[in-house]
Structures are given as structure tokens and as C-alpha cells.
Amino acid sequence: MKDDYLWDKSGQPDPEIRKLEDILGTLRYQPKPLEIPVSRRRNYFPLIAIAASLLLALVAGGVWLRVRNQSAPPPPQEAKVVPTRPKIDDATPEPIRDKSKTTIAVKRPHHKSVPSALTKREREEGLAAKQQLMIALRLTTEKLSLIHRKTQGITPANQIKNQHRVG
Amino acid sequence: MYATADMLLMTPEAHAAAEQSQETPIEAVLVKAVLSGDRDGFARLYDLYAPLVHGILLSRVPRAEVDDLVQDIFFHAFKKLHTLREAAAFAPWIAMIARNRAVDFHRRARETVEINDDLRGSESHESRANEILELIRSLPEAYRETLVLRLVEGMTGPEIALRTGLTAASVRVNLHRGMKLLREKLGFMEGS
Numbered sequence: 001m002k003d004d005y006l007w008d009k010s011g012q013p014d015p016e017i018r019k020l021e022d023i024l025g026t027l028r029y030q031p032k033p034l035e036i037p038v039s040r041r042r043n044y045f046p047l048i049a050i051a052a053s054l055l056l057a058l059v060a061g062g063v064w065l066r067v068r069n070q071s072a073p074p075p076p077q078e079a080k081v082v083p084t085r086p087k088i089d090d091a092t093p094e095p096i097r098d099k100s101k102t103t104i105a106v107k108r109p110h111h112k113s114v115p116s117a118l119t120k121r122e123r124e125e126g127l128a129a130k131q132q133l134m135i136a137l138r139l140t141t142e143k144l145s146l147i148h149r150k151t152q153g154i155t156p157a158n159q160i161k162n163q164h165r166v167g
Numbered sequence: 168m169y170a171t172a173d174m175l176l177m178t179p180e181a182h183a184a185a186e187q188s189q190e191t192p193i194e195a196v197l198v199k200a201v202l203s204g205d206r207d208g209f210a211r212l213y214d215l216y217a218p219l220v221h222g223i224l225l226s227r228v229p230r231a232e233v234d235d236l237v238q239d240i241f242f243h244a245f246k247k248l249h250t251l252r253e254a255a256a257f258a259p260w261i262a263m264i265a266r267n268r269a270v271d272f273h274r275r276a277r278e279t280v281e282i283n284d285d286l287r288g289s290e291s292h293e294s295r296a297n298e299i300l301e302l303i304r305s306l307p308e309a310y311r312e313t314l315v316l317r318l319v320e321g322m323t324g325p326e327i328a329l330r331t332g333l334t335a336a337s338v339r340v341n342l343h344r345g346m347k348l349l350r351e352k353l354g355f356m357e358g359s
Contacts, residue, residue: 029221
């Protein structure tokens with residue numbers, strides 16, 4: 001039956017439909033690979049690098065300040081001496097406190113006590129540490145500026161230096 | 168929807184097609200695989216349903232635009248697959264996306280001038296195909312999509328019903344009425 005061929009391609013083929021199929025078949029879908037773009041993940045590397053550099057600079061600065069404080073001579077300690085009643089005997093009973101009498105009081109510094117006189121070797125070590133920290137800070141600054149240039153899309157200047165002219 | 172009155176006519180073939188659709192929910196398996204991260208599953212869905220989307224577009228938009236739109240539609244479907252509530256309904260879902268995209272295309276391209284395919288056609292066979300395609304496009308919307316899927320993409324009636332979400336009865340009626348109209352137009356064209 002002709003209707004069956006139009007419906008499910010069974011039965012006797014209808015010549016007109018076959019002809020239409022042949023002609024229109026040239027427009028049929030030609031398989032092509034599907035192009036789904038790969039989802040771009042945001043590149044967080046510059047941000048992480050900047051954050052790490054800042055953290056390193058902060059740590060280096062903190063260490064440097066600490067070393068500088070240690071190498072500097074401590075401020076003179078002021079001991080406030082006030083007259084007091086001499087201690088006679090532990091066994092004697094506690095006398096009635098007289099408000100006119102005073103006791104010795106030493107003002108304690110808030111920070112750890114630092115020896116006032118550093119040895120020569122300690123001073124040299126402190127200076128060496130200071131120099132190292134300065135170098136680390138300089139490197140950090142350089143890296144920060146490099147990252148900044150990269151994120152801004154600025155190519156660094158000609159890095160080939162100290163080249164001798166030929167001829 | 169198309170031919171709503173015709174949907175009431177259910178033939179044994181229609182019942183068979185409906186049963187078949189319930190037995191083989193391969194798209195449901197593939198959709199779940201894609202949602203769990205299997206990109207190859209979507210390539211398989213593309214292989215299965217690209218002809219359907221191609222046919223739907225071919226019955227609505229200029230042929231030169233069809234291939235790019237097929238890619239766009241599948242890319243859109245890939246991004247929005249998580250919004251598909253029923254995994255087994257992938258075919259009607261993507262068919263609807265294709266129809267909507269064709270409507271959008273005409274809305275945007277209203278002011279542009281379409282270059283006739285005949286100007287680009289090099290072979291007479293292809294030129295004839297484009298002429299017949301234009302005749303199919305001039306038919307009522309309910310018939311043109313079904314006819315393109317049958318005559319261009321080579322699908323059978325039950326396959327069209329399965330993939331478009333239409334009932335088999337609707338597809339059958341659309342095929343017969345559409346074919347009758349196309350024959351009349353072809354006779355008119357050849358006689359003129």
C-alpha cells in the first residue's frame with residue numbers, strides 16, 4: 001500500500017515519493033563533530049602571586065623590625081628607689097601597716113629584658129641578617145613590579161643587558 | 168501544538184510507537200550520564216538528535232544558516248541540560264529549543280536581505296532540491312516540519328513521533344495532508 005511507504009517506508013514504494021527522497025536527500029544532515037568550547041577557568045595565578053608576595057614582604061618586614069630592635073641599645077632602665085622599712089625577722093608578726101611608710105618598687109618593662117651590651121659577634125650577625133632582609137625585600141619588590149607589568153600586559157624592557165658590541 | 172483534533176485518533180501503530188518510547192529511554196540514560204560529568208554522553212545525544220534539529224531548522228530558516236544554528240542549539244542545550252526536568256523528554260525538549268531558535272532567527276533577521284540559495288547552488292540537482300524545499304516551506308507549519316523530517320532526513324513516521332513528542336496519529340495525518348498539498352504545488356509548478 002502506498003500510504004504505508006510514506007508512513008514507515010514499508011510496502012510498495014511510491015515513485016513520486018522516492019523521487020522526492022532522492023532529490024531532497026542532498027539536503028540531508030551531514031554529520032559534523034560537535035564543538036563545545038571548553039569552559040574557561042579563571043586564571044587566579046596573578047592574584048595568588050601578588051598575595052603571596054605581599055605576605056612575604058610583610059613577614060620579611062616584621063622580621064627585619066624585630067632584628068633591628070634587638071640590635072639597637074636598649075633604653076636605660078629607671079629604677080625608682082624609695083625608702084622602706086628594713087626587714088627585721090620573718091618570725092616577727094606583721095606590724096600594723098603604716099601608710100606613711102613606703103616600699104621599694106621597680107618599674108618593669110613590658111618587653112623582654114634585652115642585654116644592654118651586645119657582643120661584637122652578635123652585632124655582626126644582626127647586620128648580616130639585616131642585609132639579607134633588605135635583599136629579600138628588594139627581590140620581592142622586583143617580583144611585584146614584574147607581576148604588575150604582566151597583569152597590565154606590558155612586556156618588560158629589553159632584558160638582555162651587558163652585551164658587548166661586536167665589531 | 169499541531170493538529171490537536173488529530174491527536175485523538177490513535178492507531179495501533181501509534182500505540183506501538185508510544186510503547187516503544189517507554190521501552191527505550193536511551194536519552195534518559197545519556198542525559199543522566201552527561202549531568203554526572205560524561206561529555207561523551209552528550210556527543211552521543213548529538214549524534215542521535217542532530218538530524219532532528221537539522222530537519223526542524225531546515226523547514227524554517229535559510230539553509231545556509233542551518234549548520235551554525237544546529238551547533239548553537241546543542242551548545243545551548245549542553246549548558247541548560249540541568250534544567251530538563253524529565254530526562255526521557257530530551258527529544259521534545261531540544262525540538263522545542265530548535266523551533267524557538269528559528270523564531271528568534273526570523274525576528275532578528277527581519278531587516279536583512281536573504282540571498283537566494285539558487286544563486287549559490289552549483290549543481291542543478293541541488294538547485295531543484297532547494298526549489299522543492301521552498302515549496303515545503305510555503306506549506307502550513309504543521310506539515311512542513313513533518314515532511315522535511317520524512318523526505319529530507321529520511322525518518323519514518325514512528326521515528327518522527329518519537330522524537331518530536333507528537334502523537335503518531337498527528338504525524339500520520341500531517342504526512343498525508345502535507346504530501347497531498349506538496350503534490351498539488353509540484354504539479355502547479357511543473358505545469359507553469
